[in-house]
Each structure stands twice: as structure tokens, then as C-alpha cells.
Amino acid sequence: MTFSLQYYLVNHPAIVDFRWTEGQTLGSTPLFLTLTVISYLLITFLLSSLHLPPVKPHLLKPIIAVHNIVLLLLSFTMAVGGCLSSLLHPPNIHWIICIPPKTPPTGPLFFWAYIFYLSKILEFVDTLLIILSGSIKRLTFLHVYHHATVVIMCYIWLHTSQSLFPAVLVTNATVHVLMYTYYLSCALGLRPRWKKVVTEFQIAQFKYSFVVMAVMLGFHFTGSSGCSGIWGWCFNVVFYASLLVLFVDFHTKNYGGSLKSKNKSVNGVNGVIKVCDMDKRS
Numbered sequence: 001m002t003f004s005l006q007y008y009l010v011n012h013p014a015i016v017d018f019r020w021t022e023g024q025t026l027g028s029t030p031l032f033l034t035l036t037v038i039s040y041l042l043i044t045f046l047l048s049s050l051h052l053p054p055v056k057p058h059l060l061k062p063i064i065a066v067h068n069i070v071l072l073l074l075s076f077t078m079a080v081g082g083c084l085s086s087l088l089h090p091p092n093i094h095w096i097i098c099i100p101p102k103t104p105p106t107g108p109l110f111f112w113a114y115i116f117y118l119s120k121i122l123e124f125v126d127t128l129l130i131i132l133s134g135s136i137k138r139l140t141f142l143h144v145y146h147h148a149t150v151v152i153m154c155y156i157w158l159h160t161s162q163s164l165f166p167a168v169l170v171t172n173a174t175v176h177v178l179m180y181t182y183y184l185s186c187a188l189g190l191r192p193r194w195k196k197v198v199t200e201f202q203i204a205q206f207k208y209s210f211v212v213m214a215v216m217l218g219f220h221f222t223g224s225s226g227c228s229g230i231w232g233w234c235f236n237v238v239f240y241a242s243l244l245v246l247f248v249d250f251h252t253k254n255y256g257g258s259l260k261s262k263n264k265s266v267n268g269v270n271g272v273i274k275v276c277d278m279d280k281r282s
């Protein structure tokens, strides 16, 4: 059989026949979700309050590099898989933003939503690596809040067949390709000059998501049947609004000034070193 991206990412029987069934699919019960999030928060709190000695960089850096390569490749696959499934598989292209009510969570789009959900649990390892490296000051509210809450958002997507998730999934997975390339470069001892660009792409994705959410609301109230997952929509709005505020704050603290202003120290000849120095001070 010749290699076909469409076959392996959309039309493979395991993907087409995927079905999220509560109590049967791994990780599909509210109990699993609750225990996962509570365990993440408890382990993070306990490990960070133990003040463990940092693991030696020559031991930890290769592990961090492998972790970032895995998430980089996974994010890329999810972005392409989610994009192809959105364009090729739904009965109607309109599904990218508005899924009809009572649609069962089955088929390629929901397969990628499920992989995305599991990948958010794998991202918990980011937190562990921060703790093991001894950089406790990098364990910010933004980081822990994001990692704990995003898993709940993904669960709601699957549980309610929530409209708009395909657009958000593809955007976030694409931004994460950039983010994990940045983290991989750091783990390899490089200090990319484009750290600020990563943050600005993250902020842009939240703003873009509000446009998508507004369009979905329009479809919901003007279409004949409405869109599924309107309560999940409310969760998404609150979560993304809070992330937007936190990321704008992160931007101001790390790069100074407004989003539009050019920070000479970031873009200058020695930009790389100055960005890192600023981080260490903040």
C-alpha cells in the first residue's frame, strides 16, 4: 500500500471507526478527569514544596529534549490530522465551527480531539521538568492554571461534541509546534531570538478564537437547529479570556511595553542574551 497522508491521518479504519464512549474509552469518565486534575495539582504542590535539589543538567537536558521532540512531532501530526479531517471528513464544512446538536462523538474529527486530550495529559511532564530542573520561579500561576484547566476543556469538547473545537484544535496544535521548537532549542543550549514571536502567536490564537466563538454564536442563534455544546462554549470563553489576560501580562513583564511596540533589546544584535537576562530578573 502506498503511503498516503490522507489514509493514515483521516481514512484509516481505526480513525474512521473511533468512538468516544463514556466508561469504555480510556480516560472518558468524569472520575478519571477529576482524579487526573487533582493528582496533577497535588503532585505539583508537594514536589515544589519539598525544595528538591535540581537534577544535574547533563542528565536532565537529554530527557527534556526527547520530551520536546515528542510533543513537537505530536503537535504537528495533530495540526495536520485535525486540518485534513476538518476539510475532508465532516458531512458539511460548516461543522468546523458549528456541529449539529446530538451529533455522536465519532469519526476522524473526534479521534483528533481525543489525541489532543491525551496530549494535554502528556504536557503535565512540562511541569515535572520545571520542578526537577530547580527553576521553581518558572512554576507560575499561568503555567499550572493552563495545564490543569486545558484538560477539562478538552474533556468537555468530547463529552458534549462541542462546536468550534476543530478550529481551536488546529490553531493550538500549530502554535505548539512553534512553542516546542522554542523549548527544544533551549534544551539544546540555544537561545532563540524569537521567543517574543512565540508569545505573540499565543496571544494571536486567543484573539482569533474569540472571532471563531462569535461566529459560532451567530450560527447557533440564526441557524435552524443551533450548534452543539453551548455550555462548553461558555467554558471556552471564560478560559480563553483568562489566558489572554495572563499572556498579555506575561508579555508586558518579559518584553516590556505594549504588544505593538518594538523592544530594541529583543530585536537588537544582542537580543538573545538580553531576553534571557530579562527573564532571569522577572
Ligand SMILES: CC(C)(COP(=O)(O)OP(=O)(O)OC[C@H]1O[C@@H](n2cnc3c(N)ncnc32)[C@H](O)[C@@H]1OP(=O)(O)O)[C@@H](O)C(=O)NCCC(=O)NCCSC(=O)CC(=O)O
Binding pocket: 064, 067, 068, 126, 127, 129, 130, 133, 135, 138, 142, 143, 146, 172, 175, 176, 179, 182, 183, 184, 186, 187, 195, 196, 198, 199, 200, 202, 250, 279
Ligand atoms: C515563550 C514561551 C512559550 C515560554 O516562556 P518561558 O518563560 O517558559 O520560557 P523560558 O525562556 O523560561 O524557557 C526556557 C527554559 O525552559 C526549559 N524547558 C525546555 N522544555 C520545556 C518544557 N517542555 N516545558 C517547560 N520548560 C521547558 C528550558 O530547559 C529552559 O530552561 P533553562 O532556562 O533552565 O535552560 C511563553 O510565550 C509562554 O508560554 N509563557 C508561559 C509559560 C508557560 O508555561 N507556557 C507553556 C504553557 S501555556 C500554553 O501552552 C498556551 C498555549 O496553549 O499556547
